[in-house]
Amino acid sequence: MVARASARARRGFTLIEVIVASGMGVIILAALMGYLVHRARMDQQEAQLGRLKQDASLVLGLLSRELRQAGLGRPTRARRDGDGELYPGPLIAATESSIAFVADLPRPDASLNGVSGFAANQGAPPLPDRAVALVNELTGGCDVDSSSPTACRTDEASLLLTPSGEDCLTSPRSAPTCPWGLKKYQPGEWLVVVDGVGRWLERQVSPNLFASSSSRNALELDARLPLDFFEVPNRGWVASLDRVFYRLQGETVERKQCWGSAGTTATVSGFSSPCGSTTEGTTWEPLLRSASRRGLAFRYFDAQGSELTALPLSTEDLRRVRRVEVLLRLSAPASGETVTYDTFTSVALRH
Known part of the structure; x- marks a missing residue:
């Protein structure tokens, strides 16, 4: 009786047991590999989303800080000699995907503004x-x-x-x-x-x-x-008044800063080349290249909170703007999919 039990113990696993065990191992390994692949894909998407959030924070942070200074240093009353106001308001041009404003900001090679x-x-x-x-x-x-x-x-x-x-x-x-x-x-x-x-x-x-x-x-x-x-x-x-421009060009958000004669307003409406010469401003600086189509959008509101929808804004409507909402949508590929990130900020203008 003891010899029979010992012989059975030495016999090992049957073929069916090996097949079942191998099948279970394959299933477990496949599940594990699937999880690892999914986890790697999720990690790549989360990393890409983190980069988009960081880019959005930097761009909106810069834009909102500068937009809060819009109008700084601008005289708000007419000249005695009858030439009128220097600009109609803090904003000097406003469309759905671009904005231009006047403010005394430090030039790129300076530490402080000129006020x-x-x-x-x-x-x-x-x-x-x-x-x-x-x-x-x-x-x-x-x-x-x-x-x-x-x-x-x-x-x-x-x-x-x-x-x-x-x-x-x-x-x-x-x-x-x-x-x-x-x-x-x-x-x-x-x-x-x-x-x-x-x-x-x-x-x-x-x-x-x-x-x-x-x-x-x-x-x-x-x-x-x-x-x-x-x-x-x-x-x-x-x-020392500067004209500051933000615009969406394709999938790139760009910024430009112009100085020179503040009374030169003929170039303000032309977003392609708003500075008088190459010595009077920066080139168009790309701030990020991951904006979606129509990924930069501006909304304009008057003192009563009513939205001004006739874009681009007329000179009269530019005077009425008291608050600007900036919407930013970024997107980038990650692991065969597109990661998107939406955010916005609201800026009250100084008057």
Whole structure:
């Protein structure tokens, strides 16, 4: 009896048992391979979706930050000489898939924008010819002046930067807290100069950049300002206005920034070449290349929340825009399928 049981134990598995076991193994292996393939496909799609989300966040973040500055530095009232407003509003062109606005933004090679207020004492002591004294986020309330009652060391009063020990009066080119520090202003740059009642003029920064006297330094312009430009004390400012463009070109979202004469409005409506020359702006910069067809869309709303649907917007409707919605749809292939990502943002305009 024991010998019979031992013989059966030595006999091993039957053919049927091996076939059944092999079949089950194949089924389990096939299921495992299917899961691994599915998991790899899902991982690729999730990675692609993550990239789309990151691209969308960067583009919408940049667009919304700049759009919130639309109108910064723009005079909002007519000139005394009857030439009217510089632009109808913060927006200067608006279509379903493109937008253009005016704002004082830093140029690509500068650290700060060009908005600065006039110092209070433009005439005492007298400024150098064709110069204006400015106060801004670098200088705090300090004019670059060592002789008037309001004089103070500009560098010691900076609102943003740690004092470097160099004053604008003695080291005007190296002190980062000077009004011309950190490339806030550049030789040849166009400025819009606005007085206390909203009159605006255009001037270029002199090639010398600054003008000096025995006790004062100031930004030097290419021509004098009218004698009555400082009639309203402690009012008025200068700004270096840029025209900023976003558009959808095929599947690519592009951005362009133009400077030069802010009064040149003839090129604003032409999105193909909106800058006056290659020296007055950037090229069209691709921000992302994964937009879907009609993947960038703008919607425009007035102060009552009503949508303005007659696109492109007329000059009158451009004045009425108070809020812009930006819709972005991205898509990209992943593992034989198309991954899509939709997002949007809403931006209230300054007026």
